[in-house]
Amino acid sequence: MASSFLRVSLLFISLYTADGFMEYILVRCDFNSSDLNDIEFIYSVYYNKMEYARFSSSLGKYVGYNEIGVKQAAVWNSDPSILTGMRAQKGTYCKPTIDYYYQAVLPKSAEPYVRLSSTEPSGGKHPAMLVCSVYDFYPKQIRVKWTRDGQEVTSDVTSTDELADGDWYYQIHSYLEYTPRSGEKISCMVEHASLKAPLITDWDPSMPESERNKIAI
Incomplete structure (x- = not known):
């Protein structure tokens, strides 16, 4: 398939309360090919539909988008074991999933x-x-x-x-x-x-x- 922007996403609902407040995590792999250099792993944390922190494999660390997110990102970034695990996700999670798509889905075609x-x-x-x-x-x-x-x-x-x-x-x-x-x-x-x-x-x-x-x- 010609090079193009593709995405595989997985949504995790991690916490919600009876009065409607909700925190959830969106994990996605953006890719142009199955080569690791063309893959980006993104782990986003939301609260009430607002993304307040994100880990990106291109940066290799967490980034916060509001006051709480900045503080939480600093906590996560201070733990080497957390960063090591997140940095490995591009190869352990994204790569096998994308390889499957290229083998089982993307090469397929349907006649009009x-x-x-x-x-x-x-x-x-x-x-x-x-x-x-x-x-x-x-x-x-x-x-x-x-x-x-x-x-x-x-x-x-x-x-x-x-x-x-x-x-x-x-x-x-x-x-x-x-x-x-x-x-x-x-x-x-x-x-x-x-x-x-x-x-x-x-x-x-x-x-x-x-x-x-x-x-x-």
Whole structure:
């Protein structure tokens, strides 16, 4: 997978009281690769949603963010055994977890499926607009383009960003404003790491919407 900012987080609820006050710890590993030099271990301590102290492997010590946090960080930093244990977490906790993700999760891919539909353009200079909606693909990187009679269309095309579904999958929507011509062939072409060849879906204005969706899938 191309280098990118990734994160593995683990939340520990350590203390709460009946009147709603809560202290909790958030442990996370930020990484661009499985190399130790590209990993940062961060241990944050919160009280009522406010982070008041943090250990970062890039600093190798605790830092406080308010009066109580500064005092507590000084106590932790004065104990060599605590600092030794925290400094080791990048290798003992983050590295095995990240290695697992690179082996079992990140190299995987999911093929997209496509739906073509038409909609009324709002204030555009053309009388028609097509929408190419691409769903449930992973990883995020994807290319969606339009062709007219086999030639790529570059004008009057807009697109959303890749939108995260929150379940590792993504979706994207591309829009083409155009003036229909008799006998033309308009297609949406999708290129993605999960596909051995580009996925091409042809627009057929005479076909019912339900049938177009079946062919696109």
